[in-house]
Amino acid sequence: MDTIAEHKSLVRSKSDRWLGGVCVGLGRYFDLNPAIYRIAFVVLTFAGGTGVLLYLAAWLVIPEEGAADSIAAAELRKQRDHPKRLLGLALLGAIALAVLSSIHIWPSPGNLWVLAALLIAGIAWWRGRIVVGIVLGVVVVLVAGILFAVRVPLLAGVGNRTYDTVHSKYTLGVGNLDLELGATQLPKGQTFVKATLGIGDLHVAVPANATVDVDAHVQAGNLVLFGERQSGTHVRSHVVDRTGSGRVLVLDLHTGLGKVSVERG
Secondary structure, eight states: OOOOOOOOOOOBOSSSOSSSSHHHHHHHHHTOOHHHHHHHHHHHHHHHSHHHHHHHHHHHHSOBTTOSSOHHHHHHHHTTTOHHHHHHHHHHHHHHHHHHTTOOOSSOOTTHHHHHHHHHHHHHHHTTOHHHHHHHHHHHHHHHHHHHHHTOOGGGOBSOEEEOSOOSEEEEEESOEEEEOTTOOOOSEEEEEEEEEEEEEEEEEEOTTSEEEEEEEEEEEEEEETTEEEEEEEEEEEEEEOOSSSEEEEEEEEEEEEEEEEEEO
8 A cells, every 4th residue: 555755844833933933843844853953053153153144044945834935935026126136135145154254142242243234234225225224234333343342331321420439340331430539548558449431531530649550451542641641552551650658559440442541639
């Protein structure tokens, strides 16, 4: 008695799925646990970012359960009369593949912000708003590039802040951070202070009767320690200004984009 082999189609599941149903669909087609594919996509994402691209590609080319065509096939059919859009999108896709080669999700995002800009430009291009896509892409590249490059602690707040009392740690995302410690009476021994500013000016006024041991770093901008000025990128300096009072103020200062200055108050 002849038996007819059951025909299986590769489709994305509409139920019991986490995101687009890709992993469940692959699991059903190859008779494997969907968790295997989920783990594989996550590992590839953190290893180099390709997991994101592979998942998006599968989501586009694998039709959803009950649908006649995949998302990609349906869109390509609509754009048959617009070959320039297809060519432009193909070019952006090639650039995206090149960018993915240097993407690292953790601990450093690498060129992930470039890929985000390309995705925005691609979507706008596909919908016919080329100029809007280019503008949005450039904005994303500039803003995200600056934030990642200088490692701005955005959750630390935005604005201008002034302190006249000693704390062990000061942090600000964007703005001016002034530590007016000139009138502070420090105890004998070492007092440690760390200040981090993402974008802006970090100014520290230190007591006249204390030795100051300062290690300062500016990723891009100016560094002025007791009148000595340096400018450029990745500017770092370590200065010890002694008084012989037995009181030592140890400063660890960091600014991403802006200025760090230390002077006697």
